[in-house]
Amino acid sequence: MPIEERERCILGRNHDGKELSTISITFEPAAMSLQAPSVTALRFPPILWHAPLRDPTGYAEEARHFLFALHAYGAPIAAREIRWNDRVAGVPPHQEQLLQQLLLKPPHPRSVYVLHILGSHLRPAPDARASIGRTMFETDRLPPGWAEACNRMDAVWVPSAFNRETFAFAGVKPEKLRVVPGLIDLDQYNPQGSPLALPSDHGFHFLAVFDWSLRKGWDVLIAAFVEEFRPDEDVALLLRVHSSLGYTVPQIYAQIENFLVKELGRDPARIPDILLLDKSLSASELLALYRAADCYVLPTRGEGWGRPFMEAMAMERPTIATGWSGMTAFMNAENSLLIDYTLQEVSEKAAAEIPTFRGHRWAEPSCAHLRQLMRRVFEDRQFGKELGAKARAYLETYFSPAAVVEILHRELLPFVEG
Template identity: 40%
Template structure:
């Protein structure tokens, strides 16, 4: 946690039906912050989707938000323009929000950060049954999300690597129930069987109903050789940041917010072969379609050139240490708060 000596009151925007499991110390801290008295001259700060932003008529009001498509939903534009400032983490969203009608003078780019002490090389690796000498990883804190490109990755891996090769793909996602875990596993098995004609033991599926601690996630990163995320769009991309901080080489799509901190020098970028609609009822919202064949070649390249990939992983960590530690991000935000209040 980064302490900047700010006096904060915490108020949830909505009451979650299924609250995220949190460390008891964090729960206690948030409860204590919910009763803090506020100074007469204070800022109102939202970190949520624009649908819930509400300008305080008496106080300077800021909204921190993001989106993963080429523009934002139409009803978000008015909500953003009612605020005094809108903070977005990336240049990608700076441009997509302006393209959607958000007033440029209201926008500030405020990059998020990563805990480079937790996510670092050297944490004890996990014991993963069936793991081979070289392993790729994809990770998501949510369930089977089309945005993350699981389908593209499974097809690329199953087509590129034979079962006899000493390489595996580890998929770590979350589920809300044991039945959902069973359904996720069945989906993976059926999808791969259609491609490869058989079940693939080299594809290792990890799903759980509990939230892993950051320390355990850091151990997972330290258990693999390369992180892969053929995402269709990101508003920021914390897992790529965490993997880079751990010193892993990263393969991800050459589009959206993470291009602020990953490039061809410190990572591997998948070509985009086109753009597709987010859904059938909103034809203006588009995200990228990563090129499956290029992903195949990048995964093979990393597997065959492990020293080069390790060097890129070291450069990736240096990028985050130099510019994206939480202390740097929090300090940038505090500087802006002080400017406003002065």
């Protein structure tokens, strides 16, 4: 099945193929397809990209990749920064220098304005040639106010057909929705090199990198890991976490222990090793962490895009993810391992944690299937190695700067004057 057709089926069916909803929305096939790049000389309008450019989040990392790629291909682009919090990403020095230049560059008075932010904050710029929103969301619908904000923009760029369908279902005008996937510069992701020194001497490490919340499925991951592997097996689970919800490290430890004891009935002293890594990492240290891992795994309940999955694949790590939502734009049965799931209403516990999700549906990953996938990668190291190589090759073909800049050019070309 072509990529665009496979993605369009995701919202309406579960992993067994049973229909869960009936949504009929017509989109232009050309706006949803992925093709190998054929970038030659490109003409762009002047662009002002407004985003959280220094934040250590997927939004910011994606925005930096867009910004640098457009600059590299000759687009007349300037940048302005949104500050969400005081956290700052460990950007390499040469990128920080370029970022500073683009932030200081005066924008053209008639620029195409790209506001890269949560959908509720989208606002058109009054003097812009056009106002474009770049946003995404993780569940089967949108929070109140998002559709209205999106409809005020001239266009809304979403990363995948998954969000094109969910946004339209929520009331965003279909003609405004355009699929512009995230990109990754593989030159920055070298699988070869030194791994990060870990506080573990185990022979196999599973890794998950995420913002601590129930949406990320940490409970399913821990359950699958401790139920599948014995304490005497040569394996550990590495959790590289931060918390935008404000959980402290002791609170995260307490949640894990409470889950193990009360939900699983397990003695925390008699399980395979789970290591929590909470210190800040530079860009080079994060790459070294991926090198130290043997498999990347996260049974998330929903993603707008899922950039850490993409980073792990770029580092040639076999990658396990739930088979629903944004990351299925670049993950498939040929390049990764997708966990079975059912669509369920967001639990009250998760809605209490993030009230925005109350009344929505998302994926509930199968713990039993996740156990099988983790065991397979653990037992068959050659299979994992080959899968990781396929993953990187797929990204290079369809999500390189050249491939995605061509899509950006197609979307921006109508705003070139003269």
